[in-house]
Amino acid sequence: MSDCLFCKIFNGSIPSNKVYQKGKVIAFHDIQPLASIHVLFIHENHAANVNEMNSSDVAEVFSAIKEWTQSQKLPSSGFRVVVNSGPHAGQTVFHTHFHVLGGESLGSFGRR
Ligand code: 5GP
Numbered sequence: 001m002s003d004c005l006f007c008k009i010f011n012g013s014i015p016s017n018k019v020y021q022k023g024k025v026i027a028f029h030d031i032q033p034l035a036s037i038h039v040l041f042i043h044e045n046h047a048a049n050v051n052e053m054n055s056s057d058v059a060e061v062f063s064a065i066k067e068w069t070q071s072q073k074l075p076s077s078g079f080r081v082v083v084n085s086g087p088h089a090g091q092t093v094f095h096t097h098f099h100v101l102g103g104e105s106l107g108s109f110g111r112r
């Protein structure tokens with residue numbers, strides 16, 4: 001999609017602070033981190049929300065999350081994967097992205 005922020009980040013026409021790249025998946029630091037570790041994983045194929053993604057693309061993203069979190073030794077301390085979808089979840093960028101948060105004890109989750 002020519003007018004999508006995260007397509008542009010994927011193809012490098014908008015810069016990002018990348019931490020991971022393999023195949024059709026990249027991860028980069030969130031510009032407004034909400035935890036000491038806050039990175040966004042995206043797939044090259046544009047999809048507006050997670051339900052629009054091919055399941056094989058979702059699987060590719062989760063393989064990337066597994067590989068990267070293990071490389072950072074995050075599984076022992078713990079981490080959180082969040083995919084906001086639609087207005088109630090506060091989605092603001094309509095190219096599906098998987099937030100990975102960690103590096104500290106994370107707050108409660110849900111309404112508050
Ligand atoms: P959402 O609210 O849609 O789940 O998350 C969008 C995320 O993208 C937010 O956490 C926001 O800080 C991040 N974000 C928005 N614009 C940019 C950008 O240009 N670069 C980076 N690295 N992150 C961005």
Ligand code: ZN
Pocket residue numbers: 001004005006007008045046047094095
């Ligand atoms: Zn896109």
